[in-house]
Amino acid sequence: MTRPSAVPPPVTAVLDASSRWLPERLGRVEELLRREAGEGGDVLGADAEMTLAAGGKRLRPMLVLLCAGEAGDEVEVRSAAAIELVHMATLVHDDVLDHAELRRGRPTVAAASGRERATATGDLLFSRAFALLAEGGVGRATSLLSAAAVALARGELAQRRDAFDTTISAERYLERCRLKTAKLFECACLLGRDESSLGAFGAGIGLAFQLLDDVLDVSGPEERTGKARGTDLLDGTVTLPLIEAAAEDPGIRSADLRSLDPAGALALCERIAATGALERVRARALGIVEEAKRRLDSAGFKSEQRRLLDLVADGVVQRYS
Protein backbone atom coordinates (compact mmCIF):
# COMPACT_ATOMS: atom_id res chain seq x y z
CA MET A 1 0.00 0.00 0.00
CA THR A 2 2.72 2.42 -0.87
CA ARG A 3 1.31 4.94 -3.23
CA PRO A 4 1.16 4.05 -6.90
CA SER A 5 4.39 5.09 -8.53
CA ALA A 6 6.14 4.18 -11.75
CA VAL A 7 3.35 2.71 -13.83
CA PRO A 8 2.60 3.67 -17.43
CA PRO A 9 0.14 6.55 -17.48
CA PRO A 10 -3.27 6.22 -19.08
CA VAL A 11 -2.90 9.93 -19.81
CA THR A 12 -1.63 9.51 -23.34
CA ALA A 13 -4.55 7.40 -24.48
CA VAL A 14 -7.01 9.91 -23.07
CA LEU A 15 -5.27 12.89 -24.62
CA ASP A 16 -5.09 11.15 -27.98
CA ALA A 17 -8.82 10.53 -27.91
CA SER A 18 -9.75 14.02 -26.77
CA SER A 19 -10.53 17.09 -28.83
CA ARG A 20 -8.54 20.24 -28.23
CA TRP A 21 -10.08 21.52 -25.00
CA LEU A 22 -8.66 18.91 -22.63
CA PRO A 23 -4.96 19.23 -23.57
CA GLU A 24 -5.36 23.02 -23.57
CA ARG A 25 -6.77 23.00 -20.07
CA LEU A 26 -4.25 20.47 -18.74
CA GLY A 27 -1.60 22.83 -20.11
CA ARG A 28 -3.04 25.64 -18.03
CA VAL A 29 -2.96 23.40 -14.96
CA GLU A 30 0.74 22.73 -15.59
CA GLU A 31 1.36 26.45 -15.95
CA LEU A 32 -0.39 27.15 -12.67
CA LEU A 33 1.60 24.41 -10.93
CA ARG A 34 4.83 25.90 -12.24
CA ARG A 35 3.77 29.34 -11.01
CA GLU A 36 3.02 27.85 -7.60
CA ALA A 37 6.50 26.39 -7.44
CA GLY A 38 7.87 29.86 -8.09
CA GLU A 39 5.74 31.34 -5.28
CA GLY A 40 8.02 29.84 -2.69
CA GLY A 41 10.89 32.08 -3.74
CA ASP A 42 14.47 30.91 -3.88
CA VAL A 43 14.04 28.57 -0.99
CA LEU A 44 11.15 26.57 -2.23
CA GLY A 45 12.40 26.89 -5.76
CA ALA A 46 14.66 23.88 -5.91
CA ASP A 47 12.61 21.48 -3.81
CA ALA A 48 9.12 22.22 -5.05
CA GLU A 49 10.21 22.46 -8.65
CA MET A 50 11.97 19.15 -8.31
CA THR A 51 8.67 17.68 -7.17
CA LEU A 52 6.72 19.31 -9.98
CA ALA A 53 9.25 18.43 -12.63
CA ALA A 54 9.13 14.78 -11.63
CA GLY A 55 5.78 14.82 -13.37
CA GLY A 56 3.34 12.11 -12.54
CA LYS A 57 0.21 11.07 -14.24
CA ARG A 58 -1.88 14.14 -13.33
CA LEU A 59 -4.73 11.68 -13.02
CA ARG A 60 -6.57 13.73 -10.40
CA PRO A 61 -6.44 17.02 -12.35
CA MET A 62 -7.63 15.15 -15.42
CA LEU A 63 -10.63 13.80 -13.50
CA VAL A 64 -11.52 17.31 -12.34
CA LEU A 65 -11.40 18.65 -15.90
CA LEU A 66 -13.21 15.69 -17.42
CA CYS A 67 -16.05 15.73 -14.91
CA ALA A 68 -16.45 19.49 -15.42
CA GLY A 69 -16.49 18.98 -19.17
CA GLU A 70 -15.74 21.45 -21.91
CA ALA A 71 -18.04 24.06 -20.37
CA GLY A 72 -15.87 24.28 -17.26
CA ASP A 73 -13.18 26.91 -17.02
CA GLU A 74 -10.95 28.88 -14.67
CA VAL A 75 -12.49 27.50 -11.48
CA GLU A 76 -11.86 23.92 -12.56
CA VAL A 77 -8.33 24.63 -13.77
CA ARG A 78 -7.60 26.10 -10.36
CA SER A 79 -9.24 23.20 -8.53
CA ALA A 80 -7.31 20.75 -10.69
CA ALA A 81 -4.01 22.40 -9.78
CA ALA A 82 -4.98 22.52 -6.11
CA ILE A 83 -5.79 18.81 -5.85
CA GLU A 84 -2.47 17.96 -7.50
CA LEU A 85 -0.65 20.16 -4.98
CA VAL A 86 -2.30 18.28 -2.11
CA HIS A 87 -1.39 14.97 -3.75
CA MET A 88 2.22 16.10 -4.18
CA ALA A 89 2.37 17.34 -0.59
CA THR A 90 1.37 13.93 0.69
CA LEU A 91 3.91 12.22 -1.58
CA VAL A 92 6.68 14.45 -0.24
CA HIS A 93 5.66 13.67 3.35
CA ASP A 94 5.29 9.95 2.60
CA ASP A 95 8.82 9.89 1.26
CA VAL A 96 10.03 11.43 4.50
CA LEU A 97 8.29 8.74 6.50
CA ASP A 98 9.31 5.87 4.26
CA HIS A 99 12.93 7.04 3.92
CA ALA A 100 12.38 6.72 0.18
CA GLU A 101 15.35 7.52 -2.03
CA LEU A 102 13.67 7.59 -5.42
CA ARG A 103 10.27 8.49 -6.77
CA ARG A 104 9.50 8.27 -10.47
CA GLY A 105 13.15 7.54 -11.03
CA ARG A 106 14.37 10.79 -9.47
CA PRO A 107 15.72 11.49 -6.00
CA THR A 108 12.97 12.39 -3.53
CA VAL A 109 13.05 15.78 -1.81
CA ALA A 110 13.72 13.90 1.43
CA ALA A 111 16.78 12.22 -0.08
CA ALA A 112 18.08 15.27 -1.94
CA SER A 113 17.42 18.02 0.60
CA GLY A 114 16.90 16.24 3.90
CA ARG A 115 13.87 15.35 5.96
CA GLU A 116 13.59 18.84 7.42
CA ARG A 117 13.27 20.62 4.12
CA ALA A 118 11.00 17.91 2.79
CA THR A 119 8.60 18.28 5.71
CA ALA A 120 8.47 22.05 5.19
CA THR A 121 8.12 21.64 1.43
CA GLY A 122 5.14 19.35 1.93
CA ASP A 123 3.55 21.86 4.31
CA LEU A 124 4.14 24.57 1.77
CA LEU A 125 2.60 22.68 -1.15
CA PHE A 126 -0.33 21.92 1.10
CA SER A 127 -0.81 25.55 2.05
CA ARG A 128 -0.50 26.72 -1.54
CA ALA A 129 -3.31 24.36 -2.51
CA PHE A 130 -5.70 26.11 -0.16
CA ALA A 131 -4.34 29.53 -1.00
CA LEU A 132 -5.00 28.82 -4.66
CA LEU A 133 -8.62 27.91 -3.98
CA ALA A 134 -9.06 30.87 -1.67
CA GLU A 135 -7.74 33.26 -4.33
CA GLY A 136 -10.48 31.99 -6.60
CA GLY A 137 -13.03 32.43 -3.85
CA VAL A 138 -14.37 28.92 -4.30
CA GLY A 139 -15.81 27.95 -0.93
CA ARG A 140 -17.25 24.65 -2.06
CA ALA A 141 -13.90 23.55 -3.48
CA THR A 142 -12.12 24.42 -0.24
CA SER A 143 -14.65 22.41 1.66
CA LEU A 144 -14.27 19.36 -0.58
CA LEU A 145 -10.50 19.46 -0.70
CA SER A 146 -9.95 20.02 3.01
CA ALA A 147 -12.26 17.10 3.80
CA ALA A 148 -10.26 14.93 1.41
CA ALA A 149 -6.99 16.10 2.98
CA VAL A 150 -8.32 15.12 6.40
CA ALA A 151 -9.16 11.68 5.01
CA LEU A 152 -5.63 11.34 3.60
CA ALA A 153 -4.05 12.09 6.95
CA ARG A 154 -6.44 9.72 8.73
CA GLY A 155 -5.62 7.03 6.20
CA GLU A 156 -1.92 7.56 6.77
CA LEU A 157 -2.43 7.32 10.53
CA ALA A 158 -4.56 4.19 10.12
CA GLN A 159 -1.82 2.57 8.07
CA ARG A 160 0.76 3.30 10.76
CA ARG A 161 -1.58 1.98 13.44
CA ASP A 162 -2.21 -1.28 11.57
CA ALA A 163 1.45 -1.79 10.69
CA PHE A 164 2.73 -5.37 11.09
CA ASP A 165 -0.71 -6.65 12.12
CA THR A 166 -1.47 -9.64 9.89
CA THR A 167 -4.86 -10.18 11.53
CA ILE A 168 -6.61 -7.03 10.30
CA SER A 169 -9.88 -7.60 8.47
CA ALA A 170 -10.53 -6.95 4.79
CA GLU A 171 -13.08 -4.33 5.84
CA ARG A 172 -10.45 -2.46 7.81
CA TYR A 173 -8.04 -2.61 4.90
CA LEU A 174 -10.72 -1.31 2.52
CA GLU A 175 -11.59 1.54 4.86
CA ARG A 176 -7.90 2.50 4.88
CA CYS A 177 -7.86 2.49 1.06
CA ARG A 178 -10.94 4.66 0.99
CA LEU A 179 -9.28 7.21 3.24
CA LYS A 180 -5.82 7.08 1.77
CA THR A 181 -6.56 6.84 -1.94
CA ALA A 182 -10.21 6.70 -2.99
CA LYS A 183 -11.25 9.88 -1.22
CA LEU A 184 -8.96 12.11 -3.28
CA PHE A 185 -10.19 10.57 -6.54
CA GLU A 186 -13.74 11.11 -5.35
CA CYS A 187 -12.88 14.69 -4.49
CA ALA A 188 -11.38 15.25 -7.96
CA CYS A 189 -14.63 14.23 -9.63
CA LEU A 190 -16.76 16.29 -7.26
CA LEU A 191 -14.54 19.32 -7.85
CA GLY A 192 -15.38 18.94 -11.50
CA ARG A 193 -19.11 18.54 -10.90
CA ASP A 194 -20.88 18.22 -7.59
CA GLU A 195 -22.99 15.14 -8.17
CA SER A 196 -22.94 12.04 -6.02
CA SER A 197 -22.78 9.60 -8.94
CA LEU A 198 -19.55 11.25 -10.10
CA GLY A 199 -18.16 11.04 -6.58
CA ALA A 200 -18.99 7.32 -6.53
CA PHE A 201 -17.25 6.88 -9.89
CA GLY A 202 -14.10 8.56 -8.57
CA ALA A 203 -14.14 6.62 -5.31
CA GLY A 204 -14.52 3.38 -7.25
CA ILE A 205 -11.62 3.88 -9.59
CA GLY A 206 -9.48 5.19 -6.72
CA LEU A 207 -10.19 2.06 -4.70
CA ALA A 208 -9.46 -0.19 -7.69
CA PHE A 209 -6.26 1.77 -8.30
CA GLN A 210 -5.05 0.99 -4.79
CA LEU A 211 -6.10 -2.66 -4.87
CA LEU A 212 -4.25 -3.23 -8.14
CA ASP A 213 -1.22 -1.39 -6.85
CA ASP A 214 -1.19 -3.68 -3.84
CA VAL A 215 -1.42 -6.71 -6.13
CA LEU A 216 1.56 -5.41 -8.12
CA ASP A 217 3.61 -5.15 -4.96
CA VAL A 218 3.23 -8.90 -4.51
CA SER A 219 3.28 -9.98 -8.17
CA GLY A 220 5.92 -7.68 -9.63
CA PRO A 221 7.74 -7.90 -11.95
CA GLU A 222 10.23 -5.37 -10.67
CA GLU A 223 11.09 -4.11 -14.16
CA ARG A 224 7.55 -2.90 -14.41
CA THR A 225 6.90 -1.59 -10.91
CA GLY A 226 10.29 -0.02 -10.34
CA LYS A 227 10.50 -1.49 -6.84
CA ALA A 228 11.32 -4.80 -5.23
CA ARG A 229 8.53 -7.32 -4.73
CA GLY A 230 7.26 -7.42 -1.18
CA THR A 231 8.16 -3.82 -0.34
CA ASP A 232 4.85 -3.42 1.48
CA LEU A 233 5.47 -6.57 3.52
CA LEU A 234 8.89 -5.29 4.56
CA ASP A 235 7.26 -2.02 5.63
CA GLY A 236 4.72 -3.96 7.67
CA THR A 237 1.86 -2.83 5.44
CA VAL A 238 -0.72 -5.61 5.33
CA THR A 239 -2.86 -5.47 2.18
CA LEU A 240 -5.75 -7.41 0.69
CA PRO A 241 -3.64 -10.03 -1.13
CA LEU A 242 -2.19 -11.15 2.21
CA ILE A 243 -5.57 -11.01 3.96
CA GLU A 244 -7.24 -13.05 1.21
CA ALA A 245 -4.37 -15.52 1.06
CA ALA A 246 -4.45 -16.06 4.80
CA ALA A 247 -8.03 -17.28 4.52
CA GLU A 248 -6.75 -20.15 2.32
CA ASP A 249 -3.42 -20.71 4.01
CA PRO A 250 -3.67 -19.86 7.73
CA GLY A 251 0.10 -20.12 8.16
CA ILE A 252 0.40 -16.80 6.36
CA ARG A 253 -1.41 -15.04 9.17
CA SER A 254 1.24 -16.10 11.66
CA ALA A 255 4.11 -14.70 9.55
CA ASP A 256 6.23 -12.31 11.59
CA LEU A 257 6.63 -9.32 9.30
CA ARG A 258 8.99 -7.57 11.70
CA SER A 259 11.65 -10.20 11.23
CA LEU A 260 11.29 -10.36 7.45
CA ASP A 261 14.31 -9.82 5.20
CA PRO A 262 14.08 -9.25 1.41
CA ALA A 263 14.46 -12.97 0.67
CA GLY A 264 11.77 -13.80 3.23
CA ALA A 265 9.50 -11.15 1.71
CA LEU A 266 9.94 -12.69 -1.72
CA ALA A 267 9.11 -16.14 -0.35
CA LEU A 268 5.99 -14.76 1.33
CA CYS A 269 4.98 -13.15 -1.96
CA GLU A 270 5.23 -16.55 -3.65
CA ARG A 271 3.21 -18.17 -0.90
CA ILE A 272 0.49 -15.52 -1.23
CA ALA A 273 0.46 -15.92 -5.01
CA ALA A 274 0.14 -19.69 -4.67
CA THR A 275 -3.27 -19.32 -3.02
CA GLY A 276 -4.76 -17.59 -6.05
CA ALA A 277 -5.36 -14.47 -3.95
CA LEU A 278 -3.84 -12.18 -6.57
CA GLU A 279 -6.36 -13.25 -9.20
CA ARG A 280 -9.22 -12.82 -6.75
CA VAL A 281 -8.16 -9.32 -5.74
CA ARG A 282 -7.56 -8.35 -9.37
CA ALA A 283 -11.02 -9.61 -10.33
CA ARG A 284 -12.53 -7.68 -7.47
CA ALA A 285 -10.81 -4.50 -8.63
CA LEU A 286 -12.03 -5.00 -12.19
CA GLY A 287 -15.55 -5.47 -10.89
CA ILE A 288 -15.27 -2.24 -8.90
CA VAL A 289 -14.17 -0.36 -12.03
CA GLU A 290 -17.09 -1.74 -14.07
CA GLU A 291 -19.49 -0.78 -11.31
CA ALA A 292 -17.90 2.68 -11.18
CA LYS A 293 -18.38 3.17 -14.91
CA ARG A 294 -22.04 2.25 -14.60
CA ARG A 295 -22.45 5.08 -12.11
CA LEU A 296 -21.80 7.47 -14.98
CA ASP A 297 -24.89 6.31 -16.88
CA SER A 298 -27.14 8.68 -15.02
CA ALA A 299 -24.88 11.71 -15.38
CA GLY A 300 -26.10 12.69 -18.83
CA PHE A 301 -22.62 13.27 -20.23
CA LYS A 302 -21.96 14.17 -23.82
CA SER A 303 -20.52 11.23 -25.73
CA GLU A 304 -16.94 12.51 -25.88
CA GLN A 305 -16.84 13.31 -22.17
CA ARG A 306 -18.23 9.90 -21.27
CA ARG A 307 -15.81 8.13 -23.60
CA LEU A 308 -12.82 9.91 -22.04
CA LEU A 309 -13.94 9.10 -18.50
CA ASP A 310 -14.33 5.45 -19.48
CA LEU A 311 -10.80 5.60 -20.89
CA VAL A 312 -9.43 6.91 -17.61
CA ALA A 313 -11.21 4.10 -15.77
CA ASP A 314 -9.93 1.51 -18.24
CA GLY A 315 -6.46 2.98 -17.92
CA VAL A 316 -6.44 2.13 -14.22
CA VAL A 317 -7.16 -1.48 -15.13
CA GLN A 318 -5.12 -1.90 -18.29
CA ARG A 319 -1.89 -1.00 -16.63
CA TYR A 320 -2.23 -4.25 -14.76
CA SER A 321 -3.90 -6.73 -17.07
Place this chain on the structure above:
Amino acid sequence: MTRPSAVPPPVTAVLDASSRWLPERLGRVEELLRREAGEGGDVLGADAEMTLAAGGKRLRPMLVLLCAGEAGDEVEVRSAAAIELVHMATLVHDDVLDHAELRRGRPTVAAASGRERATATGDLLFSRAFALLAEGGVGRATSLLSAAAVALARGELAQRRDAFDTTISAERYLERCRLKTAKLFECACLLGRDESSLGAFGAGIGLAFQLLDDVLDVSGPEERTGKARGTDLLDGTVTLPLIEAAAEDPGIRSADLRSLDPAGALALCERIAATGALERVRARALGIVEEAKRRLDSAGFKSEQRRLLDLVADGVVQRYS
Protein backbone atom coordinates in the same frame (compact mmCIF):
# COMPACT_ATOMS: atom_id res chain seq x y z
CA MET B 1 14.40 30.89 17.21
CA THR B 2 12.72 27.75 18.43
CA ARG B 3 9.11 28.56 18.98
CA PRO B 4 8.13 30.19 22.27
CA SER B 5 7.41 27.48 24.79
CA ALA B 6 7.10 27.35 28.52
CA VAL B 7 6.61 31.00 29.45
CA PRO B 8 3.94 32.33 31.80
CA PRO B 9 0.83 33.20 29.80
CA PRO B 10 -0.53 36.70 29.68
CA VAL B 11 -3.90 35.02 29.31
CA THR B 12 -4.85 35.20 32.96
CA ALA B 13 -4.36 38.94 33.21
CA VAL B 14 -6.50 39.53 30.15
CA LEU B 15 -9.27 37.23 31.32
CA ASP B 16 -9.29 38.85 34.74
CA ALA B 17 -9.73 42.26 33.16
CA SER B 18 -12.42 41.20 30.72
CA SER B 19 -16.15 41.15 31.11
CA ARG B 20 -18.01 37.92 30.56
CA TRP B 21 -18.02 37.70 26.77
CA LEU B 22 -14.34 36.91 26.23
CA PRO B 23 -14.06 33.93 28.61
CA GLU B 24 -17.36 32.61 27.29
CA ARG B 25 -16.11 32.74 23.72
CA LEU B 26 -12.69 31.30 24.53
CA GLY B 27 -14.61 28.46 26.18
CA ARG B 28 -16.40 27.82 22.89
CA VAL B 29 -13.07 27.80 21.08
CA GLU B 30 -11.80 25.14 23.49
CA GLU B 31 -14.93 23.11 22.94
CA LEU B 32 -14.49 23.30 19.19
CA LEU B 33 -10.83 22.27 19.50
CA ARG B 34 -11.83 19.29 21.60
CA ARG B 35 -14.44 18.32 19.04
CA GLU B 36 -11.80 18.55 16.31
CA ALA B 37 -9.56 16.18 18.24
CA GLY B 38 -12.45 13.72 18.30
CA GLU B 39 -12.95 14.03 14.53
CA GLY B 40 -9.85 11.97 13.89
CA GLY B 41 -11.50 8.89 15.40
CA ASP B 42 -9.60 6.41 17.55
CA VAL B 43 -6.40 6.88 15.65
CA LEU B 44 -6.03 10.59 15.95
CA GLY B 45 -7.62 10.46 19.38
CA ALA B 46 -4.57 9.91 21.48
CA ASP B 47 -2.10 12.04 19.52
CA ALA B 48 -4.23 15.05 18.72
CA GLU B 49 -5.81 15.12 22.15
CA MET B 50 -2.37 14.98 23.70
CA THR B 51 -1.50 18.07 21.70
CA LEU B 52 -4.69 19.87 22.61
CA ALA B 53 -4.51 18.92 26.26
CA ALA B 54 -0.99 20.29 26.51
CA GLY B 55 -2.71 23.63 26.40
CA GLY B 56 -0.70 26.60 25.42
CA LYS B 57 -1.45 30.25 25.72
CA ARG B 58 -4.19 30.39 23.08
CA LEU B 59 -2.75 33.80 22.25
CA ARG B 60 -3.77 33.67 18.60
CA PRO B 61 -7.40 32.72 19.27
CA MET B 62 -7.54 35.47 21.86
CA LEU B 63 -6.34 38.02 19.31
CA VAL B 64 -9.01 36.90 16.84
CA LEU B 65 -11.74 37.29 19.45
CA LEU B 66 -10.43 40.57 20.82
CA CYS B 67 -10.08 42.19 17.41
CA ALA B 68 -13.59 41.06 16.50
CA GLY B 69 -14.90 42.47 19.75
CA GLU B 70 -18.06 41.59 21.62
CA ALA B 71 -20.17 41.93 18.47
CA GLY B 72 -18.33 39.04 16.81
CA ASP B 73 -19.74 35.57 17.03
CA GLU B 74 -19.72 32.10 15.48
CA VAL B 75 -17.49 33.03 12.54
CA GLU B 76 -14.79 34.39 14.84
CA VAL B 77 -15.00 31.45 17.24
CA ARG B 78 -14.47 29.15 14.29
CA SER B 79 -11.61 31.25 12.90
CA ALA B 80 -10.02 31.33 16.35
CA ALA B 81 -10.10 27.55 16.60
CA ALA B 82 -8.77 27.20 13.04
CA ILE B 83 -5.74 29.42 13.62
CA GLU B 84 -4.87 27.49 16.78
CA LEU B 85 -5.09 24.22 14.82
CA VAL B 86 -2.62 25.56 12.25
CA HIS B 87 -0.34 26.72 15.06
CA MET B 88 -0.51 23.32 16.72
CA ALA B 89 0.13 21.55 13.41
CA THR B 90 3.35 23.50 12.94
CA LEU B 91 4.43 22.78 16.52
CA VAL B 92 3.90 19.04 16.00
CA HIS B 93 5.93 19.15 12.78
CA ASP B 94 8.63 21.31 14.37
CA ASP B 95 9.03 18.76 17.13
CA VAL B 96 9.54 16.07 14.50
CA LEU B 97 12.26 18.13 12.85
CA ASP B 98 13.93 19.18 16.07
CA HIS B 99 13.76 15.71 17.64
CA ALA B 100 12.15 17.46 20.61
CA GLU B 101 11.27 15.26 23.57
CA LEU B 102 9.20 17.68 25.60
CA ARG B 103 6.89 20.59 24.92
CA ARG B 104 5.14 22.45 27.71
CA GLY B 105 6.53 19.86 30.06
CA ARG B 106 4.82 16.94 28.32
CA PRO B 107 6.18 14.41 25.84
CA THR B 108 5.82 15.60 22.25
CA VAL B 109 3.76 13.54 19.81
CA ALA B 110 7.02 12.81 17.99
CA ALA B 111 8.57 11.40 21.15
CA ALA B 112 5.49 9.54 22.37
CA SER B 113 4.16 8.13 19.11
CA GLY B 114 7.03 8.34 16.66
CA ARG B 115 7.92 10.68 13.83
CA GLU B 116 5.57 8.94 11.42
CA ARG B 117 2.45 9.44 13.47
CA ALA B 118 3.53 12.95 14.37
CA THR B 119 3.91 13.95 10.72
CA ALA B 120 0.46 12.57 9.93
CA THR B 121 -1.02 14.19 13.04
CA GLY B 122 0.34 17.57 11.95
CA ASP B 123 -1.13 17.10 8.47
CA LEU B 124 -4.44 16.18 10.03
CA LEU B 125 -4.58 19.21 12.33
CA PHE B 126 -3.69 21.34 9.36
CA SER B 127 -6.46 19.87 7.22
CA ARG B 128 -8.99 20.20 10.01
CA ALA B 129 -8.22 23.90 10.24
CA PHE B 130 -9.25 24.46 6.64
CA ALA B 131 -12.17 22.05 6.91
CA LEU B 132 -13.43 24.06 9.88
CA LEU B 133 -13.32 27.31 7.94
CA ALA B 134 -14.87 25.69 4.89
CA GLU B 135 -17.77 24.34 6.98
CA GLY B 136 -18.47 27.89 7.98
CA GLY B 137 -18.27 29.03 4.38
CA VAL B 138 -15.88 31.85 5.24
CA GLY B 139 -13.88 32.45 2.08
CA ARG B 140 -12.01 35.46 3.39
CA ALA B 141 -10.83 33.52 6.44
CA THR B 142 -9.60 30.64 4.30
CA SER B 143 -7.69 33.08 2.17
CA LEU B 144 -6.05 34.77 5.16
CA LEU B 145 -5.17 31.56 6.96
CA SER B 146 -3.80 29.74 3.93
CA ALA B 147 -1.58 32.71 3.12
CA ALA B 148 -0.31 32.67 6.71
CA ALA B 149 0.31 28.94 6.52
CA VAL B 150 2.34 29.46 3.36
CA ALA B 151 4.40 32.07 5.20
CA LEU B 152 4.99 29.67 8.09
CA ALA B 153 6.30 26.98 5.78
CA ARG B 154 8.48 29.48 3.94
CA GLY B 155 9.82 30.73 7.26
CA GLU B 156 10.62 27.20 8.31
CA LEU B 157 12.43 26.60 5.02
CA ALA B 158 14.31 29.88 5.35
CA GLN B 159 15.48 28.89 8.80
CA ARG B 160 16.80 25.57 7.53
CA ARG B 161 18.51 27.33 4.62
CA ASP B 162 20.21 29.84 6.93
CA ALA B 163 21.24 27.20 9.46
CA PHE B 164 24.79 27.56 10.84
CA ASP B 165 25.42 30.72 8.80
CA THR B 166 26.71 33.33 11.24
CA THR B 167 27.04 35.96 8.52
CA ILE B 168 23.34 36.43 7.77
CA SER B 169 22.10 40.02 7.97
CA ALA B 170 19.68 41.40 10.54
CA GLU B 171 17.26 42.10 7.69
CA ARG B 172 17.29 38.48 6.66
CA TYR B 173 16.73 37.38 10.24
CA LEU B 174 13.81 39.81 10.60
CA GLU B 175 12.25 38.58 7.38
CA ARG B 176 12.42 35.06 8.74
CA CYS B 177 10.68 36.16 11.95
CA ARG B 178 8.00 37.85 9.93
CA LEU B 179 7.33 34.66 8.00
CA LYS B 180 7.69 32.24 10.84
CA THR B 181 5.97 34.07 13.68
CA ALA B 182 4.64 37.55 12.94
CA LYS B 183 2.47 36.53 10.01
CA LEU B 184 0.26 34.24 12.08
CA PHE B 185 -0.27 36.93 14.71
CA GLU B 186 -1.14 39.35 11.94
CA CYS B 187 -3.53 36.79 10.50
CA ALA B 188 -5.19 36.34 13.90
CA CYS B 189 -5.98 40.04 14.13
CA LEU B 190 -7.21 40.24 10.53
CA LEU B 191 -9.43 37.21 11.10
CA GLY B 192 -11.03 39.20 13.89
CA ARG B 193 -11.41 42.35 11.80
CA ASP B 194 -10.09 42.98 8.33
CA GLU B 195 -8.32 46.28 8.82
CA SER B 196 -4.69 46.95 8.01
CA SER B 197 -3.94 48.77 11.27
CA LEU B 198 -4.99 45.66 13.21
CA GLY B 199 -2.83 43.51 10.97
CA ALA B 200 0.11 45.81 11.69
CA PHE B 201 -0.58 45.54 15.43
CA GLY B 202 -0.56 41.74 15.25
CA ALA B 203 2.56 41.62 13.11
CA GLY B 204 4.32 43.95 15.56
CA ILE B 205 3.61 41.97 18.68
CA GLY B 206 4.38 38.73 16.86
CA LEU B 207 7.77 40.06 15.82
CA ALA B 208 8.49 41.32 19.34
CA PHE B 209 7.40 37.94 20.70
CA GLN B 210 9.99 36.18 18.56
CA LEU B 211 12.78 38.69 19.28
CA LEU B 212 12.25 38.36 23.02
CA ASP B 213 12.11 34.59 22.78
CA ASP B 214 15.44 34.66 20.99
CA VAL B 215 16.88 36.86 23.73
CA LEU B 216 15.65 34.38 26.34
CA ASP B 217 17.44 31.55 24.57
CA VAL B 218 20.72 33.37 25.19
CA SER B 219 19.96 34.90 28.60
CA GLY B 220 18.08 32.09 30.32
CA PRO B 221 17.66 31.34 33.12
CA GLU B 222 16.77 27.76 32.40
CA GLU B 223 14.32 27.52 35.31
CA ARG B 224 12.23 30.08 33.53
CA THR B 225 12.56 29.00 29.90
CA GLY B 226 12.41 25.28 30.49
CA LYS B 227 15.31 24.67 28.12
CA ALA B 228 19.09 24.92 28.18
CA ARG B 229 20.71 28.23 27.30
CA GLY B 230 22.09 28.29 23.79
CA THR B 231 19.67 25.71 22.37
CA ASP B 232 19.28 27.81 19.22
CA LEU B 233 23.05 28.02 18.77
CA LEU B 234 23.37 24.26 19.05
CA ASP B 235 20.65 23.90 16.40
CA GLY B 236 22.55 26.28 14.15
CA THR B 237 19.81 28.90 14.37
CA VAL B 238 21.42 32.32 14.14
CA THR B 239 19.28 35.02 15.77
CA LEU B 240 19.45 38.77 16.29
CA PRO B 241 21.39 38.67 19.59
CA LEU B 242 24.28 36.93 17.82
CA ILE B 243 24.05 39.19 14.76
CA GLU B 244 24.06 42.33 16.94
CA ALA B 245 26.86 41.01 19.14
CA ALA B 246 29.03 40.19 16.13
CA ALA B 247 28.95 43.85 15.13
CA GLU B 248 30.71 44.65 18.43
CA ASP B 249 32.86 41.55 18.71
CA PRO B 250 33.77 40.28 15.22
CA GLY B 251 35.23 37.06 16.68
CA ILE B 252 31.66 35.92 17.28
CA ARG B 253 31.00 35.83 13.55
CA SER B 254 33.72 33.27 13.01
CA ALA B 255 32.36 30.90 15.64
CA ASP B 256 31.84 27.44 14.16
CA LEU B 257 28.36 26.50 15.33
CA ARG B 258 28.60 23.01 13.84
CA SER B 259 31.32 22.02 16.26
CA LEU B 260 29.64 23.54 19.31
CA ASP B 261 28.95 21.42 22.39
CA PRO B 262 26.65 22.51 25.27
CA ALA B 263 29.56 24.02 27.22
CA GLY B 264 30.72 25.89 24.13
CA ALA B 265 27.18 27.14 23.53
CA LEU B 266 27.02 28.44 27.08
CA ALA B 267 30.35 30.23 26.63
CA LEU B 268 29.11 31.79 23.38
CA CYS B 269 25.95 32.94 25.17
CA GLU B 270 28.13 34.71 27.74
CA ARG B 271 30.22 36.30 25.04
CA ILE B 272 27.11 37.56 23.25
CA ALA B 273 25.68 38.90 26.51
CA ALA B 274 28.95 40.71 27.27
CA THR B 275 28.49 42.96 24.23
CA GLY B 276 25.23 44.39 25.52
CA ALA B 277 23.39 42.91 22.53
CA LEU B 278 20.66 41.41 24.68
CA GLU B 279 19.66 44.82 26.07
CA ARG B 280 19.66 46.31 22.60
CA VAL B 281 17.45 43.58 21.14
CA ARG B 282 15.14 43.76 24.15
CA ALA B 283 14.82 47.53 23.76
CA ARG B 284 14.10 47.12 20.09
CA ALA B 285 11.34 44.62 20.84
CA LEU B 286 9.79 46.96 23.42
CA GLY B 287 9.85 49.74 20.85
CA ILE B 288 8.10 47.52 18.34
CA VAL B 289 5.38 46.72 20.87
CA GLU B 290 4.81 50.41 21.67
CA GLU B 291 4.62 51.19 17.98
CA ALA B 292 2.19 48.30 17.51
CA LYS B 293 -0.07 49.63 20.26
CA ARG B 294 -0.14 53.05 18.61
CA ARG B 295 -1.48 51.41 15.46
CA LEU B 296 -4.65 50.67 17.42
CA ASP B 297 -5.37 54.39 17.94
CA SER B 298 -7.13 54.70 14.61
CA ALA B 299 -9.24 51.56 15.02
CA GLY B 300 -12.00 53.22 17.04
CA PHE B 301 -12.19 50.45 19.62
CA LYS B 302 -14.45 50.59 22.65
CA SER B 303 -12.47 51.21 25.79
CA GLU B 304 -12.65 47.66 27.16
CA GLN B 305 -11.58 46.10 23.86
CA ARG B 306 -8.64 48.49 23.56
CA ARG B 307 -7.58 47.91 27.15
CA LEU B 308 -7.58 44.15 26.65
CA LEU B 309 -5.56 44.36 23.43
CA ASP B 310 -3.03 46.57 25.21
CA LEU B 311 -2.86 43.96 27.94
CA VAL B 312 -2.08 41.23 25.42
CA ALA B 313 0.67 43.40 23.96
CA ASP B 314 2.06 44.17 27.40
CA GLY B 315 1.89 40.50 28.25
CA VAL B 316 4.30 39.72 25.44
CA VAL B 317 6.78 42.15 26.98
CA GLN B 318 6.22 41.56 30.67
CA ARG B 319 7.07 37.92 30.50
CA TYR B 320 10.61 39.02 29.80
CA SER B 321 11.21 42.21 31.73
